[in-house]
Structure formats: C-alpha cells, structure tokens
Amino acid sequence: xxxxxxxxxxxxxxxxxxxxxxxxxxxxxxxxxxxxxxxxxxxxxxxxxxxxxxxxxxxxxxxxxxxxxxxxxxxxxxxxxxxxxxxxxxxxxxxxxxxxxxxxxxxxxxxxxxxxxxxxxx
Numbered sequence: 001x002x003x004x005x006x007x008x009x010x011x012x013x014x015x016x017x018x019x020x021x022x023x024x025x026x027x028x029x030x031x032x033x034x035x036x037x038x039x040x041x042x043x044x045x046x047x048x049x050x051x052x053x054x055x056x057x058x059x060x061x062x063x064x065x066x067x068x069x070x071x072x073x074x075x076x077x078x079x080x081x082x083x084x085x086x087x088x089x090x091x092x093x094x095x096x097x098x099x100x101x102x103x104x105x106x107x108x109x110x111x112x113x114x115x116x117x118x119x120x121x122x
Contacts, residue, residue, distance in 0.1 A: 021077045028071060040064065 014022075027033055044060045095108030 017077075018081075021074055024070075024074050025078045028074065037067075040067065 040060075040063065044064060047056050047060050092108065092111045092114070095111060099106055099108045
C-alpha cells in the first residue's frame, strides 16, 4: 500500500487502477449511469411503498450505500489527478514566464509544452 499522490504512483505508465478509475469516471458521467441511478432510487422507493420485508429494505439500502462509497472513491481519485495536472501546468507557466522575462527560453518552455500535452493523457 502506498500513500503517494495518485498521479505519481504509476510513474510514466498508467496502472490498472488508474485505467479503471478513468473508465469508471467516463461511465458514471454518462446518461446510462444516470438511468441506472434512477432505477435504483425507484427500487428503493418501491420497496418502502410496498412495505416489503426488512431484508429487502436493507438490501436496497446497502446497495445504495455501496454505490455511494464506490463513487466517492472514484471521485476523489479523479479530483486528485486533475489537481496534480493543474499544479504541474501552473508551475510550468510560472517557470516559462520567468525564462521569457529573462529572455532565455529553455527548459521551462519545453516543460510548459509537455504540461499542456499532459491534458490529453489524463
């Protein structure tokens, strides 16, 4: 187990969790997932309206809780990756501005170009 920033864990390549989180994030922002959530909420409301046995009520409630926890983990992972990408871009912009101000474009300008391309990778 590691406590590194999510974007630093896999080095230059993306690990299985990064790929899973990206795919899950894409799916959870789709109309299909919204439809799934509507159906799940309708099932919970129906179980309460029909006064089904306690086991059914607990099953639907626990299903909602599990979906919520999974979405929270995915949201936090995506948030941390976006935060890291923005910070790298801001650092590169600041360094490039200093180089331009000193009239010596060099490594920081290349770093800025790399950070801008990073948007396509994340």
